[in-house]
Amino acid sequence: MKQNKKMIVCFLTPALLFFVGIFLYPVCRTIVMSFFNVEAVSDPVSLWKFVGFSNYVSLAKTQIFHVAMGNMLKIWLLGGIGVMVVSLLFAAILTSGVKGKEFYRAVIYVPNIINAVAIATMWINCVYNKRFGLLHNFFDMIGADQLAKTDYMNGSIKFYSLLVAFCFGSVGYFMLIFMSGIERLPGDIYEAATIDGASKIRQFGTITLPLLRGVFKTCITFWTISVIGFFVWSQMWSAPLNSEMTTITPFVYMYNVTFGNQGNAQRDAGLGAAVGVVMAVVVLIVFFVMNRVVKNDDIEF
Amino acid sequence: MKKSFVRVAAGASALAMLMAGCGGATSSSGTTSSGSTSSGSTSSGGAASSGKELTYWSMWNSTEGQAKVIQEAADAYYEATGVKINIEWKGRDVKTLIGPALDAGEKIDFFDTDYMNNAQQNGKYLADLTEMAEAADYESHALPVLVENVKSWSDGKLTVIPYQPYTTGVWYNKAMFENAGIEAEPKTWEEFLDVCEKLKASGVNAITCNSSDLTLLYGYQFARYVGQEKVVETLNEATWSSVPEAKQAADEIRTLFDKGYMSENAPAQWPEGQNELGFDESAMILQASWVPNEIVQNTMNNEIQWGFFPWPSVTGGVDGPEAAMIGAQGFGIVDKSENKQEAFDFLMTVVTGEYDLKMAEAVSSIPSDIQNTQWPASVVAAQPYYEGMTKAYNWAIGLETNNTYKDILQNNLGELVAGNMDGQAFVDAMTAAK
Numbered sequence: 001m002k003q004n005k006k007m008i009v010c011f012l013t014p015a016l017l018f019f020v021g022i023f024l025y026p027v028c029r030t031i032v033m034s035f036f037n038v039e040a041v042s043d044p045v046s047l048w049k050f051v052g053f054s055n056y057v058s059l060a061k062t063q064i065f066h067v068a069m070g071n072m073l074k075i076w077l078l079g080g081i082g083v084m085v086v087s088l089l090f091a092a093i094l095t096s097g098v099k100g101k102e103f104y105r106a107v108i109y110v111p112n113i114i115n116a117v118a119i120a121t122m123w124i125n126c127v128y129n130k131r132f133g134l135l136h137n138f139f140d141m142i143g144a145d146q147l148a149k150t151d152y153m154n155g156s157i158k159f160y161s162l163l164v165a166f167c168f169g170s171v172g173y174f175m176l177i178f179m180s181g182i183e184r185l186p187g188d189i190y191e192a193a194t195i196d197g198a199s200k201i202r203q204f205g206t207i208t209l210p211l212l213r214g215v216f217k218t219c220i221t222f223w224t225i226s227v228i229g230f231f232v233w234s235q236m237w238s239a240p241l242n243s244e245m246t247t248i249t250p251f252v253y254m255y256n257v258t259f260g261n262q263g264n265a266q267r268d269a270g271l272g273a274a275v276g277v278v279m280a281v282v283v284l285i286v287f288f289v290m291n292r293v294v295k296n297d298d299i300e301f
Numbered sequence: 302m303k304k305s306f307v308r309v310a311a312g313a314s315a316l317a318m319l320m321a322g323c324g325g326a327t328s329s330s331g332t333t334s335s336g337s338t339s340s341g342s343t344s345s346g347g348a349a350s351s352g353k354e355l356t357y358w359s360m361w362n363s364t365e366g367q368a369k370v371i372q373e374a375a376d377a378y379y380e381a382t383g384v385k386i387n388i389e390w391k392g393r394d395v396k397t398l399i400g401p402a403l404d405a406g407e408k409i410d411f412f413d414t415d416y417m418n419n420a421q422q423n424g425k426y427l428a429d430l431t432e433m434a435e436a437a438d439y440e441s442h443a444l445p446v447l448v449e450n451v452k453s454w455s456d457g458k459l460t461v462i463p464y465q466p467y468t469t470g471v472w473y474n475k476a477m478f479e480n481a482g483i484e485a486e487p488k489t490w491e492e493f494l495d496v497c498e499k500l501k502a503s504g505v506n507a508i509t510c511n512s513s514d515l516t517l518l519y520g521y522q523f524a525r526y527v528g529q530e531k532v533v534e535t536l537n538e539a540t541w542s543s544v545p546e547a548k549q550a551a552d553e554i555r556t557l558f559d560k561g562y563m564s565e566n567a568p569a570q571w572p573e574g575q576n577e578l579g580f581d582e583s584a585m586i587l588q589a590s591w592v593p594n595e596i597v598q599n600t601m602n603n604e605i606q607w608g609f610f611p612w613p614s615v616t617g618g619v620d621g622p623e624a625a626m627i628g629a630q631g632f633g634i635v636d637k638s639e640n641k642q643e644a645f646d647f648l649m650t651v652v653t654g655e656y657d658l659k660m661a662e663a664v665s666s667i668p669s670d671i672q673n674t675q676w677p678a679s680v681v682a683a684q685p686y687y688e689g690m691t692k693a694y695n696w697a698i699g700l701e702t703n704n705t706y707k708d709i710l711q712n713n714l715g716e717l718v719a720g721n722m723d724g725q726a727f728v729d730a731m732t733a734a735k
Contacts, residue, residue, distance in 0.1 A: 040422070042404035062705050063734055130566065131573065153570035154512055155715065240571050241513045241701075245712035256704045259397045260422065266704060267422065 034273040041258060041269045048270075055274035065275070068248045071159065075249070076227045079167045084219060087171045091178035092204060105179070109172035116169070120236035123165040128152035153237075158246045162237045170226070174219050181215035182208060217294045224286045228279050231255070250279055351383035355640050355647070358399060358412040360630065363390040366663035367465065374656040378647045384640075386647060399423060403635065410638040411648065416447070416463045416631025417695065420454040427460040428636040433645045434459050442653045442670045446693045447629055463629035464652040464669040465660065467589040468687045469517065470625060475606040477505055477584040486610035488622070490525075490553065493613040497562035500584045506564035508557060509583035511574035515714040516707075517587055517626070518557075520698030521612040523550040528619045533699040536706060539735030541728040552724035553615075555717050568718060576600050587612060589626075593679035594665035609682035624692035629669065709734045 036048040139148035258272030481503035497507035526546035577583035579600025611622035
């Protein structure tokens, strides 16, 4: 077919211009900014002071940044395992012909359509509150006085209270992706397996899971992106402060150094840009590793 | 025919993409810049319109008490002068939005945010109001220490007009003090411990705190010994081990927890700690002057008679009741504005006189005009100390300013009061963290 070059130019130019102006330019500016000392994000370039790699060096030495990276890794790994296992389980159950599938699917998905701030407030005030919360009342009712006194919003447990609440809200989204992946699998493979005498669990382990490899890759990619952009939940958990050591993540740290906080906190948009670049590199590494480890589906169906 | 249809379709698609692109850009800037924004403007009518319009980016949301009074003042100003004030209710995000907006050439005449933040971080955008202030005799209305602070951050110029001031100290339930047989407010640390003991004996928690208040407690105690400058220096230089008062203050704050003076739920997630006063469980809290109003709002307890005293002095310390952590919000007028005088005149109607008093009443806060001596009942106990105060501490005595260090400090204070660290371990941990 003869290609109409004018048409291609006509269709692509506006999109390309917007891509360059809205996406590429800020990305390049951020990368360049990370090598400078810049006070405010919108300072003109004439006010920038070149500092080489010193922003990166200072990040490498900053304990709170290490803590933030550690928190993010814990959310990614622990939360990732929890969310993937639970959402895959729900997906497997709901695609197995259970009655009321639509209803359960809607219920499990609901947290995704509610604002994160509202969900976080619900968890903090209604579940974790150490005076009136659900957990407090439950342990109080069964007479576990010591457990009833647990303070979910202080100390190291605060991280896990955050993790559980965040994962709760994430399950529905990944469940939907898994469900669509499972429903895509051809029924005749299962029929054949059933005739050969394979149990449902065996079928799940040896047919469903291997064929979902590509879906897993998608899910892990989405999960990685959402964990790296972890911000609102962390802020909700440390309110009214900007951040706390137990729940700080790199993006929260980036926000703190870029915009400062109460009163006269120091600002350094260059350092913030360096955090952004480091996080982008982390995403790229994860993608690279994922592409290497999880091969694309080689089976066509 | 077919070919021309394709052409039309292609043209339409390209146009749609362009429009979508523009639309996307506009709406995204709209959402990032507004959040819960809605535009308010003055009502029409009244004095003949002068044709002048000012744009104000506000740190309040339109539903807040302060916003309602400001809107009322803007309406009145329009009635009187014909100058219209267009208000964009940006909420607290104005702090992060204002710099990029002004750099991008957005037409804004004046805006507000924390007065210190405004003077220090937005100084390059702000007009020098010194002459206008002199002409309007503004300083006879303002608390001197706030104005001096602004000038010290802006090379001697008045760039920010402070309003909605707050002070901090110990807020207490007067009835509980009477019940415990306490006749005088404590002035020294020893007297304070004595008061705590009596309150505890009377069956209530002597004092409580939110987990976010630990820097306030420790900061005050530390600063009473060495003053704010030394506290900030210790934080930034990590000289904890060479300042013995750092350890001593930590040990003393831990005493409040060890001896059972502090509520067993403290430190609690905000606002659970402060709410204990509203539930009549605890007698005292160290917090800013907005706390009585917050407690009343949260717990619907209007019965409390609020008392106030400054954080106690310590033996051998350099600071006493004359030093307090105070602050304010602050209006700044954009230097590029063509209507600086009009903006200033309007701001004078907000920060002095009738509307200032209205705002103080609306949210039970301290009036910014010192000639407004009628304070709301819930904060009036702080009035004599506020008026006699000569030394201003920054928020949390500057302990929350260092972004690479503040979360570690907060965490170690949590460990300290949980009994997992003593003063020495706290000081060691802080030194090691640098």
